[in-house]
Amino acid sequence: MSHPxxxxxxxxxxxxxxxxxxxxxxxxxxxxxxxxxxxxxxxxFKCENFQRGGAFKFRGACNAVWSLDDADARRGVxxxxxxxxxxxxxxxxxxxxxxxxxxxxxxxxxxxxxxxxRAGAVLHRCAPTxxxxxxxxAQVQRDTGAVLVHPYTDARVMAGQGTIxxxxxxxxxxxxxxxxxxxGGGLASGVAIAAHALRPGLPLFAAEPAGADDAARSLAAGxxxxxxxxxxxxxxxxxxxxxxxxxxxxxxAVTVITVTDAQTIAAMRLIWRELRIIxxxxxxxxxxxxxxxxxxxxxxxxxxVITGGNVDLDALxxxxxxx
Amino acid sequence: MSHPxxxxxxxxxxxxxxxxxxxxxxxxxxxxxxxxxxxxxxxxFKCENFQRGGAFKFRGACNAVWSLDDADARRGVxxxxxxxxxxxxxxxxxxxxxxxxxxxxxxxxxxxxxxxxRAGAVLHRCAPTxxxxxxxxAQVQRDTGAVLVHPYTDARVMAGQGTIxxxxxxxxxxxxxxxxxxxGGGLASGVAIAAHALRPGLPLFAAEPAGADDAARSLAAGxxxxxxxxxxxxxxxxxxxxxxxxxxxxxxAVTVITVTDAQTIAAMRLIWRELRIIxxxxxxxxxxxxxxxxxxxxxxxxxxVITGGNVDLDALxxxxxxx
Numbered sequence: 001m002s003h004p005x006x007x008x009x010x011x012x013x014x015x016x017x018x019x020x021x022x023x024x025x026x027x028x029x030x031x032x033x034x035x036x037x038x039x040x041x042x043x044x045f046k047c048e049n050f051q052r053g054g055a056f057k058f059r060g061a062c063n064a065v066w067s068l069d070d071a072d073a074r075r076g077v078x079x080x081x082x083x084x085x086x087x088x089x090x091x092x093x094x095x096x097x098x099x100x101x102x103x104x105x106x107x108x109x110x111x112x113x114x115x116x117x118r119a120g121a122v123l124h125r126c127a128p129t130x131x132x133x134x135x136x137x138a139q140v141q142r143d144t145g146a147v148l149v150h151p152y153t154d155a156r157v158m159a160g161q162g163t164i165x166x167x168x169x170x171x172x173x174x175x176x177x178x179x180x181x182x183x184g185g186g187l188a189s190g191v192a193i194a195a196h197a198l199r200p201g202l203p204l205f206a207a208e209p210a211g212a213d214d215a216a217r218s219l220a221a222g223x224x225x226x227x228x229x230x231x232x233x234x235x236x237x238x239x240x241x242x243x244x245x246x247x248x249x250x251x252x253a254v255t256v257i258t259v260t261d262a263q264t265i266a267a268m269r270l271i272w273r274e275l276r277i278i279x280x281x282x283x284x285x286x287x288x289x290x291x292x293x294x295x296x297x298x299x300x301x302x303x304x305v306i307t308g309g310n311v312d313l314d315a316l317x318x319x320x321x322x323x
Numbered sequence: 324m325s326h327p328x329x330x331x332x333x334x335x336x337x338x339x340x341x342x343x344x345x346x347x348x349x350x351x352x353x354x355x356x357x358x359x360x361x362x363x364x365x366x367x368f369k370c371e372n373f374q375r376g377g378a379f380k381f382r383g384a385c386n387a388v389w390s391l392d393d394a395d396a397r398r399g400v401x402x403x404x405x406x407x408x409x410x411x412x413x414x415x416x417x418x419x420x421x422x423x424x425x426x427x428x429x430x431x432x433x434x435x436x437x438x439x440x441r442a443g444a445v446l447h448r449c450a451p452t453x454x455x456x457x458x459x460x461a462q463v464q465r466d467t468g469a470v471l472v473h474p475y476t477d478a479r480v481m482a483g484q485g486t487i488x489x490x491x492x493x494x495x496x497x498x499x500x501x502x503x504x505x506x507g508g509g510l511a512s513g514v515a516i517a518a519h520a521l522r523p524g525l526p527l528f529a530a531e532p533a534g535a536d537d538a539a540r541s542l543a544a545g546x547x548x549x550x551x552x553x554x555x556x557x558x559x560x561x562x563x564x565x566x567x568x569x570x571x572x573x574x575x576a577v578t579v580i581t582v583t584d585a586q587t588i589a590a591m592r593l594i595w596r597e598l599r600i601i602x603x604x605x606x607x608x609x610x611x612x613x614x615x616x617x618x619x620x621x622x623x624x625x626x627x628v629i630t631g632g633n634v635d636l637d638a639l640x641x642x643x644x645x646x
Binding site: 028030033034049050052054111118269272273275276277278279309310313316 | 351353356357372373375377434441592595596599600601602632633636639
């Protein structure tokens, strides 16, 4: 691919799958009779909370790190991230023995900060705004020569995230629909490109918090809505959808379903109780969306991407209300 | 097998595996780099929290239910259980369309009671003593003609639990050691019989709460110690080890390692955080034992049986101390 902000092709995604295979986990697909009964559908949960670093983000970061030529790689990588992309990039950099710099906005989830530090990254704190994140990352680039790996607009990252769809459709070929959360859109766009290459016309959905529904608004408006102050408990979905990501959502006719935080927290608890896995609140948007629109999904075989499991166990949303 | 209280053979366990195959889940084996580093060993977690009903108990119950002839089956089944065996028997009975009666001692974990009721069993409450449990179950037997399926001394149940070892050794053939929790001993005995049939001489361990260490004491004393008031947060491990179970532990030279509740709670939290799965506190005894005896297990490939994931999410032991 010529430009890091172009969209990846399915060939890029297949290359990414080969590139990350030595490092990434082939994550299991879990099911629950109780959740199937509740939804009136067959739910197949692709469990990226079991991915290295506890989130799908390792796929994109790993593909980006191993896409660099040796000269670029030597200078290290840098990103800004509220959590999972940061630790993913740090872990990916460690697999190649290169430096990782992570710009972290104040207010990030403690469990995610610990993972970033544990993976050996250099942490750079900044104010919790998009402008501060980008300015701090640019400063680190100037100071170190590190290569920027944007959490979702980077085509190498999108290609890595798209490998989830290749893997899931190999594990469960007969899906009738596929749903991911959408924040910045790296996952949703990569998955859309890969899924439609294998299964043209497969209905694709993205779940978005009502308090950060810029993707839904942007698709409705026909242009990227930027005037939005995200207000949601889903810390992983506060980023505004990226321009190339939005383009992919549009081209692949991804339907965005918005869900309230209350619906998401209830769905998170259902996943914990019925699937017996630890998932972060952002993941639960996908189940919340399916339960909100039971009729739309009734009787269908749905793939739901569970994005991560990095949670502060001392601050569960149903124990200490975050708002 | 002639008598329900004899020990099962490996042939019984292989038959059980075939009998439960249409109903049970082949559970995944999960790993964690962080836990490996902490233990200085290779840990392979056999995740029976993903079994039907959220616990390994479904295997034994399912084997018992499908071992009955049609005339016996028609009268239904009965058991006494503080939780997981009860819901397992109810679920197993439902797969055959027969009635299940479950005698539940007061003070059982709420999440487990809900599972029993949800699986369609008839609940019979009793005082939380062994005598009350047995008397109430006997009364139900007299009233209904239901067949008693004891939670751990029943050979059909032990055979079902032993299928875990067949499955785990097929998934990870090169294990150097295997550890399960021990309460009544249905799991530990079935696993010992199956594991040694496949791998004679494989070192076998059982983890036991210090506050319910009757198996350790019984093995040391050379006879079953019955004067014990269990005092442990591990609600699934309060039962006294059964006579046939103890015999199997002795014959197979199972080494019992006792762990404190504090060690177990810390290990539970580690499993939640690093494996990102929901496990009940009893399961965590196995990791607590491995971490307590790092030198014994150093560098070895260890199979750890994670027994279940039925937890009151509102009463986590590190949020609200149970004692």
